[in-house]
Amino acid sequence: MTIQKVAVLGSGVMGSGIAAQIANAGVPVVLLDIVPKDAGDRNMLAKGAVDKMLKADPAPFMHKRNAKLITCGNLEDDLALLKECDWIVEVVLEDITVKHATYEKIAPYRKPGAVVSSNTSTIPLEKLTEKADTDFQKHFMITHFFNPPRYMRLLEVVTGSKTDTSATGRVRDFCDRHLGKGVVVCRDTPGFIANRLGVFWLTAGINEALKQNVSVEIADAVMSKPVGIPKTGVFGLLDLIGIDLIPKLASSLLSTLPAHDGYRALHIDHPFIHDMIKAGYTGRKGKGGFYRLNPDPAAKKEKQALKLSASTFAEGQYMKSDKISLPSIDAGKKGLRAVVESPDAGGQYALAVLSQTLHYAACLAGEIADNIADIDEAMRLGYNWKKGPFEMMDDLGPAWLSAHWQKQGWTVPPIMTQLGDRSFYKIEQGKIYYFGSDGTYHLLKRADGVMLLSDIKLASKPLIKTGSASVWDIGDGVVCVEFTGKMNALDDQVFEAYWQAIKLIGDGKGAYKAMVIYNEGSNFSAGANLGLAIFAMNIALWPQIEELVTGGQKVYKALKFAPFPVVAAPSGMALGGGCEILLHADHVQAHAETYCGLVEVGVGLIPGWGGCKEMILRYMDEERRAYDKATGGKRVWFSPKNTPMGAVRKAFELIAVATVAKSAFEAKDYKYLRDSDGITMNRDRLLFDAKQKALELAKHYAPPLKVEDIKLPGPSGRYALDMAVADLRKSGKATPYDVVVSSALARVLTGGDKADWTKPISEDDILKLEAAEFMKLVHQDGTMARVEHMLEKGKPLRN
Numbered sequence: 001m002t003i004q005k006v007a008v009l010g011s012g013v014m015g016s017g018i019a020a021q022i023a024n025a026g027v028p029v030v031l032l033d034i035v036p037k038d039a040g041d042r043n044m045l046a047k048g049a050v051d052k053m054l055k056a057d058p059a060p061f062m063h064k065r066n067a068k069l070i071t072c073g074n075l076e077d078d079l080a081l082l083k084e085c086d087w088i089v090e091v092v093l094e095d096i097t098v099k100h101a102t103y104e105k106i107a108p109y110r111k112p113g114a115v116v117s118s119n120t121s122t123i124p125l126e127k128l129t130e131k132a133d134t135d136f137q138k139h140f141m142i143t144h145f146f147n148p149p150r151y152m153r154l155l156e157v158v159t160g161s162k163t164d165t166s167a168t169g170r171v172r173d174f175c176d177r178h179l180g181k182g183v184v185v186c187r188d189t190p191g192f193i194a195n196r197l198g199v200f201w202l203t204a205g206i207n208e209a210l211k212q213n214v215s216v217e218i219a220d221a222v223m224s225k226p227v228g229i230p231k232t233g234v235f236g237l238l239d240l241i242g243i244d245l246i247p248k249l250a251s252s253l254l255s256t257l258p259a260h261d262g263y264r265a266l267h268i269d270h271p272f273i274h275d276m277i278k279a280g281y282t283g284r285k286g287k288g289g290f291y292r293l294n295p296d297p298a299a300k301k302e303k304q305a306l307k308l309s310a311s312t313f314a315e316g317q318y319m320k321s322d323k324i325s326l327p328s329i330d331a332g333k334k335g336l337r338a339v340v341e342s343p344d345a346g347g348q349y350a351l352a353v354l355s356q357t358l359h360y361a362a363c364l365a366g367e368i369a370d371n372i373a374d375i376d377e378a379m380r381l382g383y384n385w386k387k388g389p390f391e392m393m394d395d396l397g398p399a400w401l402s403a404h405w406q407k408q409g410w411t412v413p414p415i416m417t418q419l420g421d422r423s424f425y426k427i428e429q430g431k432i433y434y435f436g437s438d439g440t441y442h443l444l445k446r447a448d449g450v451m452l453l454s455d456i457k458l459a460s461k462p463l464i465k466t467g468s469a470s471v472w473d474i475g476d477g478v479v480c481v482e483f484t485g486k487m488n489a490l491d492d493q494v495f496e497a498y499w500q501a502i503k504l505i506g507d508g509k510g511a512y513k514a515m516v517i518y519n520e521g522s523n524f525s526a527g528a529n530l531g532l533a534i535f536a537m538n539i540a541l542w543p544q545i546e547e548l549v550t551g552g553q554k555v556y557k558a559l560k561f562a563p564f565p566v567v568a569a570p571s572g573m574a575l576g577g578g579c580e581i582l583l584h585a586d587h588v589q590a591h592a593e594t595y596c597g598l599v600e601v602g603v604g605l606i607p608g609w610g611g612c613k614e615m616i617l618r619y620m621d622e623e624r625r626a627y628d629k630a631t632g633g634k635r636v637w638f639s640p641k642n643t644p645m646g647a648v649r650k651a652f653e654l655i656a657v658a659t660v661a662k663s664a665f666e667a668k669d670y671k672y673l674r675d676s677d678g679i680t681m682n683r684d685r686l687l688f689d690a691k692q693k694a695l696e697l698a699k700h701y702a703p704p705l706k707v708e709d710i711k712l713p714g715p716s717g718r719y720a721l722d723m724a725v726a727d728l729r730k731s732g733k734a735t736p737y738d739v740v741v742s743s744a745l746a747r748v749l750t751g752g753d754k755a756d757w758t759k760p761i762s763e764d765d766i767l768k769l770e771a772a773e774f775m776k777l778v779h780q781d782g783t784m785a786r787v788e789h790m791l792e793k794g795k796p797l798r799n
Contacts, residue, residue, distance in 0.1 A: 001113050007085040009075065009102060014119060015091035017149040020060035024150065024592070025178040025681060030081045031504065035074045037385040046072035049343055055707050060150050062592060062663035075105065082109040087171065091119040094252075099123070100131050102789075107136060109581040115167045117143040120253040121195055125160045125188045137162040143171065144192060145181075146382050151593070154381035154684070155181035156192045176447065180592060180681035182381040189368050193375055194382030197369055199265050201251050201357040205234030207268060208352045210310045212500035213426075214345055216290045217305050221324035222346035223353060226332025228386030234353075239289035244272055244282045250548050262360050267406045275313035281400065292318060323507065336395040354392065361389035362413035366437045372424055373434045373444055390424040390434075398423060408652040430459020451688035453482060453520050463490075463504060466531075469497035471504070477698075478691050479505060479511040488521050489529040490577045492548060495555045508564030508701065514694035515562075517581060518569040518687050524594070527576025528552075534787050537778060549774050552577065552609035552768050560584040560610075560704065565697035569690035570594045571683055575660070579672060580607060583614035586697060588677040588703075589690040590664040597660030603798035604737060604783030605620065606745045607655065608774035613766040615654060616749060617707060618671040619647035645720070648749045652721055656742050658796075709760040712751030721746035737782040737799045744773040 007030040008019040019029045033045035053060040093746040146152035186192040212276040220233025283289035305321040328346035331338035340351040376388020399421045433441035464471035468485040505512040571591035579596045661667035664679045725742045730735035748769045789797035
């Protein structure tokens with residue numbers, strides 16, 4: 001039995017979010033909730049939840065049409081809908097009585113063999129099923145999603161002694177392949193893995209800040225990027241998840257943890273936390289939290305930080321947030337050990353918080369999961385740590401850490417004694433092994449269909465390496481081009497790697513037959529290297545800038561018309577030049593969470609590496625296919641639906657406002673991706689899927705034909721676009737420099753001064769226009785101001 005339809009019981013934030021992610025996978029969902037007293041619409045809770053999600057930002061839906069896959073109902077009138085569902089996810093109140101009543105209510109309607117799971121993180125599985133019959137227990141498990149379900153990759157799964165392994169396998173496979181989750185099997189212990197350790201870490205972070213009199217700014221500055229933790233740090237994360245959640249999490253853990261557990265000794269019920277909650281300072285969802293914006297309108301959104309006091313909270317404790325600069329923060333570039341050995345306030349804070357957290361993790365090894373690799377995976381996926389606790393211990397040195405604990409008078413956990421002077425992970429013959437509780441090393445196995453470039457790199461050396469890119473042999477005659485610069489920015493060194501890879505593959509009939517463009521950074525590519533660009537602009541290196549523009553055009557053109565298939569596999573941001581790579585590939589296998597767009601206008605430029613050309617061709621192709629469908633394939637000499645202006649207008653509207661698709665599904669609407677391009681839900685499966693597509697294309701590959709008969713409107717079309725922008729300027733919706741940049745874009749998209757409907761031009765002609773208009777803009781002060789502002793502030797200048 002495969003999972004083809006799912007029911008979610010409970011339409012709160014978590015329940016509705018889970019339903020949305022299942023709909024994102026293209027799977028129909030039944031969303032049921034209780035009937036409110038005196039409700040006019042008995043389905044109002046589920047319907048209201050879907051309506052709310054359609055307006056939410058960040059969006060739970062990857063595309064608004066996915067909402068149509070959700071059938072809303074209630075738990076009194078619509079239980080018969082459960083007979084069609086292969087998996088029922090319970091997300092009702094964290095009350096054992098309510099859950100038991102729900103299970104009793106749905107049992108008669110459960111499809112034979114259908115799995116039932118609970119999203120609980122506080123109630124043991126045995127208690128959940130203690131009143132259920134044997135068949136129900138056989139098909140029951142806990143599936144603990146993290147909020148928000150679309151964006152958080154971790155799914156913790158807990159099974160019981162009676163749970164059928166085939167039922168577990170179906171859910172794991174579905175959540176992995178279709179929902180994009182990193183599935184970690186946990187033992188049935190309080191808080192499972194991520195929250196058990198995460199709550200301890202956050203609690204230690206609060207306690208040590210108070211104990212050491214460390215400001216929240218210093219705490220978050222060091223307990224973030226320097227130690228491989230997201231930039232929110234401790235207090236920024238608490239603001240994000242909600243300060244009112246702190247007492248609830250603590251209460252939940254304290255009610256179920258063993259008497260000897262280390263969290264009991266750590267926990268302090270700080271009065272100021274309760275005072276903040278009472279005053280409405282619950283974090284980002286409230287009036288503020290440990291950080292807030294100055295409520296004084298004259299302060300111009302000044303960011304403030306709370307000066308901590310263990311006993312009280314008052315609004316007068318907020319002060320302007322300081323930008324922190326400490327040696328311990330800079331030490332992060334040298335590694336974790338350098339951070340915690342820094343003698344300044346940041347280093348001492350990091351040492352205290354991490355040493356307690358890692359000690360707790362070592363004590364829990366063997367209790368909360370079957371192995372340390374699962375614990376590390378849970379923290380990477382659930383809290384977005386760059387490395388899990390045991391990987392951190394390896395970075396610090398387990399022997400060094402044990403010695404530090406002994407100095408503190410702490411008992412060294414058994415697994416550390418067993419490990420001795422070895423490390424928790426080792427690499428042998430290009431494979432990763434982890435240390436087990438049995439005192440031996442075990443191979444870290446990947447699931448079928450999971451391929452990581454990081455694994456390949458352990459067992460091989462690059463075929464080609466430049467200052468900003470590497471080329472790897474990923475097997476079966478396929479090479480992978482990997483960007484390696486900051487933010488995977490593009491420059492001449494990336495282009496050099498492309499040229500060498502193109503030469504290496506040759507005609508595609510030798511040792512290599514296809515290329516995949518992929519990397520495992522947070523973002524595929526943020527586009528051209530702006531730092532390099534502003535340097536060149538400041539010292540008037542105009543020939544070098546022009547060479548970079550035309551060089552990019554040549555290499556992208558070479559990729560498009562290469563005698564072998566090129567597959568791009570993006571994840572995260574693919575902006576500007578990064579998006580233009582996708583436009584020139586034979587096929588794009590995109591991770592669902594791909595955010596792409598031609599955003600050059602934000603820095604006072606236009607797409608210069610073929611982006612304008614490719615968007616015109618894509619929209620023209622769309623109009624041609626729509627026209628053929630409408631006319632039955634009959635062409636007439638003229639029709640309003642067969643003019644060059646429609647495609648030009650669409651491309652102009654897209655590029656002129658720097659439209660960014662917020663998912664791979666949205667990218668198809670904007671034509672950044674073709675309808676035929678693929679989407680992979682699980683990030684870890686992206687490279688494998690891209691490679692398989694490359695091999696499929698290589699079997700009977702023929703490059704695309706060059707388009708030599710592009711009909712564009714010329715000056716009359718440009719005048720129409722300029723007039724539209726002028727109207728926006730009059731209404732205040734466009735800035736003076738928007739007009740300048742838009743005019744350059746209009747000139748390219750309409751084919752320049754000599755084009756008209758009767759004089760077709762070629763792809764190369766449009767590339768020449770792109771380069772010429774790009775270089776005109778580069779010389780403008782307005783463009784330089786926008787580039788500098790983007791580098792300094794990280795957002796566009798509205799000049």
